[in-house]
Amino acid sequence: MRVTCAVWCPPCQYIKPIFRDFAKDLPEAAFIEVDVDESDELSAAVGIRAMPTFQFYRNGKKIDTMTGADPTGLKRLLHQHK
Numbered sequence: 230m231r232v233t234c235a236v237w238c239p240p241c242q243y244i245k246p247i248f249r250d251f252a253k254d255l256p257e258a259a260f261i262e263v264d265v266d267e268s269d270e271l272s273a274a275v276g277i278r279a280m281p282t283f284q285f286y287r288n289g290k291k292i293d294t295m296t297g298a299d300p301t302g303l304k305r306l307l308h309q310h311k
Contacts, residue, residue: 230307231261233272233282240298241281247300248283251307258311285310 232248234241245262252260265272265280275284275291283303285293287310295306 230258230310231263231275231284231286233263233265233268233275233277233284234280235265238280244281244298244300244303247303251304255307255311258307 232244234245236242248260248262252258263271265277279296281296281298283295283306284291285306293306293310295302
């Protein structure tokens with residue numbers, strides 16, 4: 230799973246420690262953080278329009294996306310796609 234955030238984005242800063250806790254709880258999954266300001270080409274290529282954006286991949290293909298700092302929704306999707 231990949232999350233796209235920015236240092237200046239308050240919702241991103243809110244969800245980042247929660248995202249990291251989920252990563253510790255699910256070591257079998259790959260969790261990647263992308264800073265939109267440092268990776269603007271990647272962010273544009275994968276269609277980031279708002280932050281934070283969480284993208285779920287399986288076998289190199291995007292299977293789901295969630296936008297917003299919603300810990301409950303993120304946990305639901307993590308368990309759905311693990």
